Each structure stands twice: as structure tokens, then as C-alpha cells.
Amino acid sequence: MSIPKFLFLTLLFNLCSCSIALIQQDILAYPRYKVVLTNEKVPESTKNVEVPTSISNTMVMMSSLGQPFSCTIPNVQVERERLEREKEEQAKEETEQDIQATIDRGVALLAPLSKNCIRFFANTHQYWAYEYCHNQYVRQFHVERTHDGKVEKEQETASFYLGIHPGAETKTVMRKVGDKRYLVQEWTNGSNCDLTGEPRQVEVQFHCDKHGQDFVSSFVEVSTCHYQIVVSTPRLCEEMNLSHKHHAESHVIECKPIVPDNLIEQEQTEKEANNAKKEQEEEEEEEAVRDLDILEKMDEKDILLTMISDLTEQINQLKDQMKAKPEVNYYTLTKENAPNQISGKEIQHILKQVKRAESKEQHDNKEAYHQNYHE
Structure with a gap:
């Protein structure tokens, strides 16, 4: 081999x-x-x-x-x-305010757990059953099952509180074990312990679990009447600082x-040819854009020249109109026309009217000229 x-x-x-x-x-x-x-x-x-x-x-x-x-x-x-070093450096940069913000966010994400209690057995052969009710209590109890031939009945014969939620006085802390982070609360004031005479107490841990539902993943009695329960839930995974980052890393x-070497050389040649073709296409595209800009500028110039030509034509038309204006002829009255003789005052009056008409016509022509020019 x-x-x-x-x-x-x-x-x-x-x-x-x-x-x-x-x-x-x-x-x-x-x-x-x-x-x-x-x-x-x-x-x-x-x-x-x-x-x-x-x-x-x-x-x-x-x-x-x-x-x-x-x-x-x-x-x-x-x-x-390497990952451990990165996480240690990140932890050094984390402030107390950052940690508290993570805790507050985690506690808020756990709030929906209050809707239902979680019942479980520590193992399949145990006498005791357990019940976790979020923000309320952790309870240990035993259920006797009886059957009267028709219906099976269940009855609790013993019940002890392992811890009561402290309410507003609850203190939540965040623990770090390797690359794992989780929240911890201490619930005290449970039922009195028969062996110590002291109230029972339980440490409640909340762990992120992306691949499950809300469940109790661990329950142990760490010392006499002192318990530890681990509640695993995907809810905490929404807070990145409480998520199991290493699970997603592979x-x-x-x-x-x-x-073969010749295949690599062939691919390299094709790659160079494609790059050259791409560069040529880019150059042609840039040239086409430049030509389009030139055409647009030429169009603007043609429009301006057309406007100037139109204005020039209008001015020439006005000049022709001025030249075509009819002339005023004056006649000398002779003695033969004596019966129709016009007095000097009337002649002066007629001349004044003619001058006014000429002035008015010149004024109208100027206004028409200016109006056509501006248009």
C-alpha cells in the first residue's frame, strides 16, 4: 500500500x-x-x-x-x-457595562419561559420527579398512580421546594468556562432540609442550545440539599455573547x-487572452462614450446656430417692411383750385397728423423687432 x-x-x-x-x-x-x-x-x-x-x-x-x-x-x-488567544484579547477589551448589557439582554430573552413549567426526571428509574417554573420555583415531588379498573389516577404524595425565585432581589451573573458563557441565578428559601435543618437552595444555570427546545439538560445535588439545574434553551442564542460560537466553527x-502542467499553461494563456479582450472592449466602450459626448455638443452648437439664423431672418424682414412704407406726397395748390383752397392752419394740422402716424409706425416696428429678437 x-x-x-x-x-x-x-x-x-x-x-x-x-x-x-x-x-x-x-x-x-x-x-x-x-x-x-x-x-x-x-x-x-x-x-x-x-x-x-x-x-x-x-x-x-x-x-x-x-x-x-x-x-x-x-x-x-x-x-x-489561536481562537483562545483571540477570545482572551476580546475579553480584556470588554467592560463591566458590556457584561451587564449582555446579562440584561439574556434575562429579557428568557422571559417567555414563564408561560409553561418544565417537568422532568433526573433519570428513568428515579422515584422523584421535578418541576421547573421560570421565575417561580424548582420543586421535587412524587406521584402515586392508581387504577380502579377503569381510569388511572395520579396523586402527589410528597412535595418539596428546592428553591424559590427571589423576585426583585434576583442577582444574575455571567460565568465563563473556556469558550462557553452562561447565566447563573441563586434561588433560596426552599423547604427545610431534614438533614441540615436549613432551607434548600438551588443554582439555576441558563445555557444556549441552538438545536433543541426549552428543556432541563442537567440536574444534580452538588451537596446536601444544595442542587444545580441547567436549563438549555435556544432563546439565549440570540445574544451573540452567550451563543456557542465554536459550534459553528469547523x-x-x-x-x-x-x-498536468500543460493544462495550467493553457488556462493561463486563455486567461491572458480574455483579459486582453476585456481591456479592448472597455477601451471601445470608453471611445463610444466620448463620441456620444461630441455628438451631443455638436447638437447644442447646431441649435444655437439655428436660433441665430432665425433672428437674422426676422431682422431682415423688419428692414424690408421699413423700406416698403408708403411715402406722403404734398401738392401745391394753384389759383385754378381756388374754390378748393385749403388754409395754412389746416395744412399744418394735416402735417402734424402725418408725423404722428409716422412716429407711431416706427414705434410699433421697434416693439415687433424686440419681441421677435427675444423669442
Whole structure:
């Protein structure tokens, strides 16, 4: 068996082993690896040239069709350390106001839990059942079931309060464990403990769970009459600072197809030709835009010249009208026309009327000229 094939089988076995170990933890919620096929190709002449790094390893794998791939497998431990450093740096930048804002947002997101109580058993063979009622209490009780031949009846024979919600005095804190954050409340003043004589108390934890409904994922008695309950809900996941970010993060195995060198050279040549064609098309488009601008400017010039020509024609028409004005003829009266003789005053009066008519006509012609010019 060749070394690359052996390494491939070893990797496949390890991945399968990880999946089997996580069956009880919902493997769909914890993707560990993601294979990404890239468009970048590796020439055959360099397929055996590995570049060792501290954060990844490179190996050759074969597909079911015999296509070889050069795959880069990340170093999970190095990647995890990098993420931890980033989160530590982010935590240093977080202020008390930021933390309190996250807590307030989380408490508000939990409010709809008050609509229904959650009943559960710590395990399937326990005598006691439990009930969590949000912002009210955590209760332990036992149910006796009887059957009279017709109907099955249930009756509680014992009940103890493990903790009562403090009401307005409730103090909510945010805890950090690794990359996980969750909210914690202390509920006290439960039923008196038979062993200590003190009221029972319970620590209530609220965890983000993207892949489930509202449920109690854990219940333990950490010490005598002191309990711990974990309420898992997708509601908290709406607050990013309380969401399990690492669940969405998977380690990327990047694989590049290994192809003959001449194919890469051919693709490179085609790429250069396409780039040259694209540049030429862009230049032609720019030239077409420039030509269009020139045509638009020429159109504007033609419009202006047409307006000037029209105005010139109107002025010439006015001049012709002025030249075609009828002349006033004066006649000398002789003695032969004595019976029709006109006095000097009447002649002066007639001359004044003629001058007024001439002035009025000149005035009207000027107004017509100005009006046509402005139009």
C-alpha cells in the first residue's frame, strides 16, 4: 500500500472515530471538519513538494474517480490556541457595562419561559420527579398512580421546594468556562432540609442550545440539599455573547486538484487572452462614450446656430417692411383750385397728423423687432 493511500485511510479512520465518539453529544451540532474544493490548481510537477508549516500539513488524496488532490489539513491544536488567544484579547477589551448589557439582554430573552413549567426526571428509574417554573420555583415531588379498573389516577404524595425565585432581589451573573458563557441565578428559601435543618437552595444555570427546545439538560445535588439545574434553551442564542460560537466553527480541509502542467499553461494563456479582450472592449466602450459626448455638443452648437439664423431672418424682414412704407406726397395748390383752397392752419394740422402716424409706425416696428429678437 502506498504512503499517500495509507495516510488517507488513517485520516478517514480518525474522522470516523471522532464521529462515533460524539454520537451521544449530537454530532450534527459539532461539525469538526469541512472539506473545501478550490478553483486553484496544482501542477503535477510540484505535487510532491510539500511546504511544512506549524499550522497545517499537506498530503495527496484521491477521489473515487481517480482525480488527485493536494489537501491541506489544519493543525487543530494550533487553531484552538489561536481562537483562545483571540477570545482572551476580546475579553480584556470588554467592560463591566458590556457584561451587564449582555446579562440584561439574556434575562429579557428568557422571559417567555414563564408561560409553561418544565417537568422532568433526573433519570428513568428515579422515584422523584421535578418541576421547573421560570421565575417561580424548582420543586421535587412524587406521584402515586392508581387504577380502579377503569381510569388511572395520579396523586402527589410528597412535595418539596428546592428553591424559590427571589423576585426583585434576583442577582444574575455571567460565568465563563473556556469558550462557553452562561447565566447563573441563586434561588433560596426552599423547604427545610431534614438533614441540615436549613432551607434548600438551588443554582439555576441558563445555557444556549441552538438545536433543541426549552428543556432541563442537567440536574444534580452538588451537596446536601444544595442542587444545580441547567436549563438549555435556544432563546439565549440570540445574544451573540452567550451563543456557542465554536459550534459553528469547523476546521477547513482545503483541497486543490492536481492537473498536468500543460493544462495550467493553457488556462493561463486563455486567461491572458480574455483579459486582453476585456481591456479592448472597455477601451471601445470608453471611445463610444466620448463620441456620444461630441455628438451631443455638436447638437447644442447646431441649435444655437439655428436660433441665430432665425433672428437674422426676422431682422431682415423688419428692414424690408421699413423700406416698403408708403411715402406722403404734398401738392401745391394753384389759383385754378381756388374754390378748393385749403388754409395754412389746416395744412399744418394735416402735417402734424402725418408725423404722428409716422412716429407711431416706427414705434410699433421697434416693439415687433424686440419681441421677435427675444423669442
